Amino acid sequence: MSRNQRVWVGVTSILFALIAGACLKSPDKTEATKSASADHAQEKGHWTCAMHPQIHSDKPGECPICHMKLIFVNDQSGDEVEAPTGDARSSVQSTAHQLELLGTQKLAVEKMTLTLKIPVSGRLISPKSVAFQVYESDMKYIKSGLPFTGESTVLSEGEISGAITSIDSIVDPTSRTVRVVGSIKKSPAGLISETTFSGLIEVSLNDRIGIPESSVLHTGTGDIVYFVDGNKLTPKKVTLGQKTESFYEVLSGLNVGDTISSGPNFLLDSEAKIRGTP
Numbered sequence: 001m002s003r004n005q006r007v008w009v010g011v012t013s014i015l016f017a018l019i020a021g022a023c024l025k026s027p028d029k030t031e032a033t034k035s036a037s038a039d040h041a042q043e044k045g046h047w048t049c050a051m052h053p054q055i056h057s058d059k060p061g062e063c064p065i066c067h068m069k070l071i072f073v074n075d076q077s078g079d080e081v082e083a084p085t086g087d088a089r090s091s092v093q094s095t096a097h098q099l100e101l102l103g104t105q106k107l108a109v110e111k112m113t114l115t116l117k118i119p120v121s122g123r124l125i126s127p128k129s130v131a132f133q134v135y136e137s138d139m140k141y142i143k144s145g146l147p148f149t150g151e152s153t154v155l156s157e158g159e160i161s162g163a164i165t166s167i168d169s170i171v172d173p174t175s176r177t178v179r180v181v182g183s184i185k186k187s188p189a190g191l192i193s194e195t196t197f198s199g200l201i202e203v204s205l206n207d208r209i210g211i212p213e214s215s216v217l218h219t220g221t222g223d224i225v226y227f228v229d230g231n232k233l234t235p236k237k238v239t240l241g242q243k244t245e246s247f248y249e250v251l252s253g254l255n256v257g258d259t260i261s262s263g264p265n266f267l268l269d270s271e272a273k274i275r276g277t278p
Contacts, residue, residue: 049171106228107215109254114205114244116141120180122197124152127191128184132199133177141203142167148182150199152165158188160199205242209250215262216240216248226261231275233261239256 047070049055049063061070116140121130130150134142142164149161161184168179184191216238217224227236238253254260 007138034184034192041177045072047071048073048151079092104261107212107262109205109209109211109250109258110256112247114208114210114242114247116203116205116242116244118142118201119202120148120150120197121196124184124191124195124197126157126193127187130160130180130197130270131179131182132182132197133172133175134180134201136176136178139167142180142201145205146202148203148208149197149277150197152191153196155190155193155197156186160184160187160191160197162186166203205244205249208241209249209254209256210244211254212258212262213246213248214245215260228259228261259267 028096047057048059049065049068049070055063055065055070057070060072061069062068117133118138120132120134124130130148132148144164144167146164147161148164151158151160154241162182163185164180165183166181168259201206206223211225215225217235223238223240226233226236236253239251241249241251242250
């Protein structure tokens with residue numbers, strides 16, 4: 001063997017030794033993954049994404065949708081509940097950190113005053129009086145003295161306000177509306193009689209249980225909220241009344257002092273459906 005060949009063999013041997021040493025010292029990603037799985041091997045649960053709880057995996061990794069690191073969820077109770085729609089939904093276990101990542105907040109149920117705004121239209125019958133039509137379905141809220149606001153088609157830049165003074169007792173069989181007359185207390189100058197009026201009647205619903213619209217999940221055949229008990233969130237049927245801007249009146253299903261979730265409940269519902277599906 002020539003001198004050059006002996007040098008080449010020596011260099012090659014050194015390189016192989018260095019590579020072998022580096023491999024022994026470098027952490028094996030596969031082994032790290034196995035170690036993470038082993039930490040939870042004795043726990044009954046699954047790996048999921050905080051942003052996409054429909055993702056289930058039996059080992060750690062990344063979410064295939066958003067590529068966030070999967071977190072381990074310990075399935076403790078697994079109690080299934082029957083949703084009002086007949087769909088199987090299970091309770092969801094979630095930590096405070098997971099709820100924060102989802103943008104979900106805990107909300108205490110309380111009574112409040114809800115403001116219902118009923119749209120109306122009609123005509124000015126003088127600079128001091130206006131007549132408008134109210135649908136019969138809204139008549140249970142209408143009474144003398146209620147305030148209204150609106151505008152005329154002639155003077156759309158000026159607000160007209162006043163109070164209801166009289167209510168007819170006959171329903172128009174064609175439009176299913178009742179004629180209501182109001183007295184104008186404040187208006188811009190230059191009002192013209194017989195012009196079109198459009199506005200709102202404001203009704204205060206006092207001492208009602210109200211929850212934000214973001215707490216309600218419409219399932220198509222029923223409405224549910226997620227009742228919070230510690231780290232457990234359970235779907236619960238509710239009966240809703242009037243919707244007032246961003247709040248719903250709750251007629252049944254919740255009591256003052258209950259805690260519910262508010263936020264992207266569709267994410268919680270996706271997880272509940274997956275767990276509750278036989």
